[in-house]
Structure formats: structure tokens, C-alpha cells
Amino acid sequence: MEESHIEDAETQNKLEVAPALISVHPSQKSVAVAVGSDLRVFDLIENCSVTLVDESDGSSHKDSIRAIRYGATGKLFVSAGDDKLVKIWSTDSWRCLNTICSEKRVTAVAISSDDSHVCYADKFGVVWVVELDGILEGKVSPSKKGAQLLSHYCSIITSLEFSPNGQYILSADRDFKIRVTVFPKKPLEGAHEIQSFCLGHTEFITCTAFVSTPEVTQGYLMSGSGDSTVRLWDITSGSLLDTCEVSTVAGHVESNESESPTQVTVTDICTIPNSSLAAVTVQSFQGIFLLSCDMAAHSLSVTKVINIPGESFIPTSISVSAATRLLWMVSGASNLPGSNHPGFSRVQVISCIETESSSILGDEHIPGGTKLLEQLQGKVPIEESVMSAAAEAVRAAMSSLLMKKQYSDEKREFRKRTRNDKKTTQ
Template identity: 85%
Template sequence: MEESHIEKGECQNKLEVAPALISVHPSQKSVAVTVGSDLRVFDLIENCPITLVDESEGPAHKDSIRAIRHGASGKLFVSAGDDKLVKIWSADSWRCLNTVCSEKRVTAVAISSDDSYVCYADKFGVVWVVELDGINEGKVLPAKKGASLLSHYCSIITRLDFSPDGRYIVSADRDFKIRVTVFPKKPLEGAHEIQSFCLGHTEFLTCIAFVWNPELTQGYLMSGSGDSTVRLWDITCGSLLDTCDVSTMVGDLESSESEPPSQVTVTDICTIPNSSLAAAAIQSFQGIVLLSCDLSAHTLSITKVIKIPGESFIPTSISVSKFLWMVSGASNLPGSNHPGVSRVRVISTETCSVLEDEQIPGGTKLLKHLQGKVRVEESVMSAAAEAVREAMSSLLMKKQYSDEKREFRKRTRNDKKTTL
């Protein structure tokens, strides 16, 4: 039984299903969506698709993009993924300013608050840093290589982020832990001072988001996991302040049966500017959960649930500016004529209502560019949601091996093979 489980997991991993991702400009000048290796950007000011300018040969990316990020200033955008490339773009001209080659596949990216550094994590749990001297002037930089910053020692890093004040870089991994590291004055020489560890999750970490306003003198962080919880942390000391279990809420909404709800995964979190609210996407839930964070009382609670009416829309990624932007979809769907599919929906952060396609910024013109077409079949969206769920479980849930299989894997590791 165990061997068959292993084979099934390995076969699923070979499918390389990648979830669709979305990132909106901090001032809502543009919105970017990725499906597989395809990076699509729409200009919300000019109301037109954006043509990316990349002077390297071939497409911008050659394999699935696993991480995208706008910088806090809105000047830079970074994309990275399975092709081991980290591409740094100007978010004004959408010209590729630099391409960094990673030794391993990239799982997460972050941009420092002053746009001086880009950090990226690879599948071996190493975080690398690249200095962006001169990039703020929009200059194309010569080829660079990342310098090792820190390591999680062979644990896949799922998210990276800089604290809003730039003092810390936070990394979350598959082995249930969050590391808060002091970002050094000379990052190229490595980061050696750990501020804290945030420990308490019982399954893989999937997402983190800072709770911040100018009056705060300490850092607060929210995190989501495969253990059905969103947690609130004081990162200066690593204290767990509160835990919000979303599985009961999802169970109540999705089923009328009296059976206890199964464990669900929180796939993404983002905090809503100028408010105490945060939005969370749940892997099995057709909608968004709004959480209220009371920093004075150190509490976290569900304040509203917004269901997406009329279609099978389960967000794989969310991003917020003036509106809450969501995308659902995946690439490389097994057994399908659709190699990649994406569906974009938008929620008003003022009224907490789901906008119709004609009401969203950019309207159907935006949808046609970011989705590839205006309408997406229900059956395809359902298949994409299931494919993402299985792919995430295969990637992030640690497999259990028999002693014999474990020894075989050790003997056949690439770094242990004898070279002639």
C-alpha cells in the first residue's frame, strides 16, 4: 500500500500543475496574471494590454511561473519559477531590466521596501539576494548572480516577504515554521541574526501578510497554512497572539451534514489597506473570507464571508489595491485540451460585493487579455481547482517512505553519485 502511495505521489508531481497567480500594482496602474509560463499584464490607466519587452531570446519564461510580486513603491515587478530564472521588470515600461539565473527552481520572491534588493528562494530552501544598484533609473543591468543570504536546510520555502519598515525578511516553509531574520546592512555577506521563530502551525505554510500602519511600533504578521488556520503573530518575539480556524466556517457553508469538516488549506492572504481587515482564500471554498484583526486586543476573527455566485470559482491567488483582485485557474491540466486556464473576479473593498464582469476596471477587454477569452467553461474551472489541490498536496505534504525506499533514495541522490 505504501509503495503504491509513493508511486501515485511521484506521478502527480511529474504533471507539474501550477496555479494561476495574480498581482496588482500598489496604485492600481496595472494588473498581472500568470498561467504556466505565460505572463499577461493589463494597463488599467490606458485600458489596454501591455506588451512585455524582453531582450533575451525566446519567451519571457520557458516553464511555469511560481512567484510574482510588485514592489511596495510600484516601480518594480519580479517573476520567477520552474525555469530557474528570476526576471526583474520595470513596472512603468514593462521592460525586463535584469535576468538572474538560479541553480534550482524558484518558489518565492520578495523586493525590499527601498527597491535596493530582490530576494528569491529555491526548492532546496536557500534564500538568495541580488543587489539592484542603478536599477531605479530604469537601466538594464548586466547579468547578475544571487548571493546566499540564509537557508532553511532542505525545506521548501513557500513565501518570502520584507517587513514594511525593511528591518526583517520573513520566510515560511513546508515544515510548519516561520523564520524572522534581521536584514543585514551588507546582505551580500549573508544574514546571520535571527530575530525570532514563529512556531505553532501543524501543517505546511502557504502564505504570509503583514498587518501594518504608521503608528505601529512593532511588527504583526498573519499566516495561513494547510492546517485550516490563520494565525496572528508578534514577530519581534515570535509570540502567537491568536488563531482563527476556518474549517468550521467552510464546513457550515459547504455542507448541511452533521459530520465534522475536513481539514482545508488557506491558499492566500492579503491585508486590505487603511483597514483592520484581511482577505483569505480557502482551497475548497468558492469565495473569500474576510478576517478582522484587533491589534489592541490581539485577536483575529471571521467578520464576513463573500461567496462567488453562479460559477465554480475557487481563488488560487489574491491581491489588493483599491479592489480585491482574484484569479482561479491552473496550467498543464491533466487529460484536458486546455493546457492552461484562468478566470479573474473582483470584489469592491468598500461594499464587499462581487463585481460583474462589465463593472470591473478594464471590463471585458481586460478579461479577454488576462483570461485568454471572456468566458470560461464551468467544467474546466472545476477541473483546474481539483488539479491545483492535488498538485499542492503532492508538493507540500511530506511523503512517508519505507526504510528500504528511503535507503534507495539516499543511494541514488545526484550529489552522491560517483563521477568518473
């Protein structure tokens, strides 16, 4: 009975609910949304949908996309996920330049500021690196596999970031830690020098981002977690500079002091380029709030909360371009059990995010208008009840994935015997 129960759980994991993701070109030339295995891109310059050209074996993604990202220059775009594929795209032609086959499911990606390397992390805690120098000019032969850069030893890596100057690569995991590693001159030979560890979170880390200003170009690291906090770090020393508790601000903790505080998960952080501000999303909260970092005092504070009225819109991912300062948000999910909408998304945009006059744009005022929305979220209207169910499904899926499970000795031994990589062929 117990073994059957475990097998059922493992089968269900093959259809894990995946949140919708959004990423905006640094100059807002295009916007990309990923829902399940579907990658949708809209060209804001030509005001039309983009046709992706993928001539690699198997072409498009076959399973949920878990990470999408534009490079700092806007020339490259990367998508990766549960199908163990990492696809690197040219944003000029939207042709797939390279498809890398990962050994395990991919959980996070990062692109170096000079577009010379792509790093990706898998569910076993390994970070891999692919050398791309010359790929945009067709000077390199596409590789099929990355080289191992570093490892977190069987801890799911949830976020990857290059430091603003490219000196370090940061990897955060579900075991509450952030590793700061010196990015080597010869990455294909591995990264062997650890600069620091940022330790202080008490639950899994979900997201990281650098906040920097023209005066403080190296900036500081912000991290969000399942412990209801956003924390500020000096990555050189690994020092914790400040902690901002967000659940109270978001209204998730009751005023009754006899009740214990309820933890909520910070799901995404998006820093505003060349400013001390960052937008933050919190699980189950219908809106976003703005954090300000005092660079001199090394402190974090909530400066504004923006509620999204009228519909059950709980952002699952946010992004901003350096050019327009518009904050793009998406809400949605794929693989919803028992739903007529196996995968859907809803896109919203906030203007003037840094000012008191910030506002949520109507559909007709979003860049690209209804044409963009039809491409990124589909033509079928989504009921509020479905959006609410999706938000709860995403919350449960994230908790199941990142909360460390406790097993009895019997269950642990059974899981060891039935590991896929230990099964022998008859």
C-alpha cells in the first residue's frame, strides 16, 4: 500500500503545475511569455507576433518551460525547462542558434553581460556553462551539452545571476543559501573559487536580483524567500545588510497578536534599472509592492503597495525594460488538474512605477494593444474562478517542489531503490 502511494505521487509529479513566465527586451523591442511548453513572443517594433524558427532536432519545447531570459544586450534570449532542453535564440531573427541537452530538468538560466556564456542549473544542484563567443556571427559550432561549472550537491537551484561587473556568478537554492562564486577566465574547466556564502534565510530562496545606481554600479543583492522576507546582501563579504518582512505589509498577517504570523512566499523580484527600487510579488497577493534600497544606510523599506482591483490577478512573474520603465506582469499556469484551460496567461502593465501617479494600463493602452494580448494570452477569455484556482495550484506546486520533505526510513529506502538513475535494464 505504501509503495503504491509513493508510485502514485511520483507519477503525478510528471504533470507538475508550472507558473506562467514573462520577460521583456531591455529596450522593450519585444515581450516573451511562457506557459507550459508554449513560448509566445510579440515584436513591439513591428507590432506583430513572432514566428520562432527552430531547426534543431525535436524543434520546440515538449514540457513546461521553467526559465526565460533576455541577455543584457538584448541580442540573445534563452528558454529552458522540464524537457531538459536549453534553447538559445537570436532576438533579431528569432532563430534558435543552439539547443543544449541537459542531464536533468532545468530550473534557472543566466547570460553573461557580454553574451559570451550561458549558464543553466538543474534539479540536482549542478550549474553548467556553455561557451557562446561568436555564436551571433556563426563562428562557433553549436554544442549539445554544457560543461559542469559548480555544484550545490543535490539541492534544487532556484536562481542564477551574474554580478553587474561579471566577476561573480550567484546561485541560490532551496536549502536557504546563496553561493557567490568567482566566474573563472576558463569556465569550461570549472569554477573553483568561492567568494562567499550569503546565509540568513530560514526557508527556500525563490529569486535574486541586483539593485544598483549610477553612483553604486556594483550594487547589492536582493533575495526573496519562502520565509516571507526580502534580504539585502553585500556579496563580497556575504554580509546580511538588512531584512524586510513583507507578509505584514501585504496584509497576510492578522492583527490579532495571539495568532502566530503566517509565512508567505516572495515569488519574484524585479529591480528597476539604474535606480534603488525593486518591484516584488508575493504569493496569493493581488498586486505588487515597491521596495526602496538606501544605498548609504544599507537598508530596505516598502515605499508603495499597488493593488490590482477587479479580477483575480496574482502575478506569477514580472519584468521591466530599461528603456520605458513599464512593469510587465503575467498571471497564469499550465497543467491545471481538472481544468478546461490546460495552460493560460493574463498580462497586465503598470506605468510610472517609480512615481505616485503609477497606474495599471487598460488593455487598449498596453504597448501592442489587443493584438499583443491575443498573442501572449490567447483569445479565449479566462474566468476569475479559473485564475483563482491557478493561483492556488501554483502555490501548492511551489511548496511541493521546494519544501524539503521528511520521509520515514521505509520510504527513504524505497525511494533509493526506485531512483530512475539507479534502475537496471533487464
